[in-house]
Amino acid sequence: MRPKPVTNPLSLILRPIRLYLSRLLVVLLPLIALLVVTFFPDNPVLLSVILGLGCLDLFILPYVVGNDQSTILAQTYRTLGLMVSWLTQGIGSAVLVLLVGSALGFMVEQQRLKPSTVAGTQTQRLLSMLEAFFQTGLTILLTWLVYSLFNGSIPLRHVSGSMVLPVLAMLIAYVLAGELSRYVFLSLWRGQCYAAMWTPEKRNDIFSGLLVLPMVIILPVMLAENGLYLVLLTILVVAGLGVYQFQTYINLQTGEQDRQKSAELVRKLALVNQTAQNAMFRVDQELALQTACTTAASITQADRTALFVTERDSDTLSLVESVGFSDAELAKGLNLPFGVNQQFDTAAFIVPDAANNQVANPLAAFNSQLSVASFAILPLLSGTALLGYLAVYHNVPPEYTATEHELLNIL
Numbered sequence: 001m002r003p004k005p006v007t008n009p010l011s012l013i014l015r016p017i018r019l020y021l022s023r024l025l026v027v028l029l030p031l032i033a034l035l036v037v038t039f040f041p042d043n044p045v046l047l048s049v050i051l052g053l054g055c056l057d058l059f060i061l062p063y064v065v066g067n068d069q070s071t072i073l074a075q076t077y078r079t080l081g082l083m084v085s086w087l088t089q090g091i092g093s094a095v096l097v098l099l100v101g102s103a104l105g106f107m108v109e110q111q112r113l114k115p116s117t118v119a120g121t122q123t124q125r126l127l128s129m130l131e132a133f134f135q136t137g138l139t140i141l142l143t144w145l146v147y148s149l150f151n152g153s154i155p156l157r158h159v160s161g162s163m164v165l166p167v168l169a170m171l172i173a174y175v176l177a178g179e180l181s182r183y184v185f186l187s188l189w190r191g192q193c194y195a196a197m198w199t200p201e202k203r204n205d206i207f208s209g210l211l212v213l214p215m216v217i218i219l220p221v222m223l224a225e226n227g228l229y230l231v232l233l234t235i236l237v238v239a240g241l242g243v244y245q246f247q248t249y250i251n252l253q254t255g256e257q258d259r260q261k262s263a264e265l266v267r268k269l270a271l272v273n274q275t276a277q278n279a280m281f282r283v284d285q286e287l288a289l290q291t292a293c294t295t296a297a298s299i300t301q302a303d304r305t306a307l308f309v310t311e312r313d314s315d316t317l318s319l320v321e322s323v324g325f326s327d328a329e330l331a332k333g334l335n336l337p338f339g340v341n342q343q344f345d346t347a348a349f350i351v352p353d354a355a356n357n358q359v360a361n362p363l364a365a366f367n368s369q370l371s372v373a374s375f376a377i378l379p380l381l382s383g384t385a386l387l388g389y390l391a392v393y394h395n396v397p398p399e400y401t402a403t404e405h406e407l408l409n410i411l
Contacts, residue, residue, distance in 0.1 A: 025064065029057045030236035037229055047228055048089060054235045055085035055097050056104075061239060063105035065246040072197060072205035073249055075178060076212050077242050078136045083143070083174065087156040087220040091144055098140070102133045131185050138181040139174070146173035157224035159217060167217060174216065175209075208245055212238070289321040292390070297323050300376065302392035308363065309380070309388035310338065317388065319366070324393075329370065336365050349377040352397050363391055373397045 033050045040046050059081030062074035081101065086094035106129050152166035159167050179197060187194040197206055215238055223231045293305040304324030308317045319325075319333025351357045352374050354367070361367065363377055374397040380387040 030054055030232050030239060034229065034232050034236075037232065051088060051223070051228060051231070052085060052093060052097060054232055055081040055088075055093075056101050057081070057235060057239055058084070058242070059097055059101035060104050060108065061242045062246065063108045065243060065250075071249070072178075072182070072202065073208050073245060074132070075135065075139075075182070076205075076209050078132070079139050079174070079178060080212055080215060080238075082136060082140050083216045084219045086140065086144065087154065087216070088223055090154055094140055098133070098137055102129065105129065105132075131189070135181045135185050138184070139177045142177035142180070143170055143174045146170060146177075155224065156217070156220040158221060171213070171216070175213075211241075211245075290323075293321050293323045296390055296392055300392045300394075301398060303395045304372075304393040306333065306366075306391045306393075307380075307388065308333065308336070308366075308391065310386065311335075317363070320388075332369050333366050336363070338362065349379075351375055362389060367391075 033053055036050055037047065059078050061077045061081075062071075078101070082094045082097055085097045106126075109125060109129065147166055147170040150166035150169045152170060153163065156163075156167070183194050186192050195202055197209070215234070219231055219234060222234060289307055293307055296302065297305045304322070306319050306322040306325065309320050310317055315338055317336040317338040319330060319336075322330060322333075325333075349361055351361065354370075354372050354374050361377060362379075367375060370393065372393040373395055375391060375393045378390045380390060
């Protein structure tokens, strides 16, 4: 009998605590910087480092709150940190914030998503981080080129007289460069559908961006006229606003996902009901079994499914119906060895990582010949008699929900 999963109650308690502490750190970092400025107000090197930390705080904000790094809102706060660093201390400081912030963001993502150890997920996460790095860097590079062409001064101390035109050109370039970089990585690099920020579905992102955009100018001018202390207080307020914005965005996403899950559950229940009707009222048993395999694939989003039955008066299993298998693979599913001592418990047998699976399973002779990432096996019972197994196979490891378990058991 396979081992039962063990749940650690302490990990369930500590995980949300770590999440809230990381968000609290975003707000505490400017407060710590304020204390340093209060005790060491005349050290120019230290004040420059503290200003860089404030910009870094804005840059890593999307990573800490755990938002999708490809969203316009996440890009807005990353570029805000870089823009303030550039306009106050030069392009070299912005590049340093970009490098350090990206490295810290990657470490935060690794720690936050540590339970996911599948190689494909790790690679996807790294690619996403690199895309965010280059997308932010491209935005700053194009904005810097436009500002330099208009002879804008660094550091930015005022917005009047000869500086009005360079600042306006810089803001326009900043907005357009952000859209251009997003188009490059979404449409040209990923091949995904690109939706401009002025389209209806991106309307909320426009409001969020416009809310933060004035800070690009306000913070550098405030530093020149009022000093670092007031700038850090403003960064503290902006960071708090960012946490609120991201949390609202996550709540909206969660609500939409819950509605989609409800609609998907209704669809899957309808499929199970139709399959049950096919099995009970159709004489064609082969068609009923084929429908069951198709339904199982639809419920679990599996790439392949197979139905195995025990041979009468024989200690063997045979594959009788399937979806997604080649003829050569089907031939390997005939006359599989299966004895009484190989019978497992009646719960769903789920293997999330097939390559590293060390636990015996009832279809090991067949599964060992397949190249799959994960699989699940469900016993087919008539009372206490074992009739066979329904198996689903995935090329990308899924996360089965409790609802999917119940639907498969019903099927």
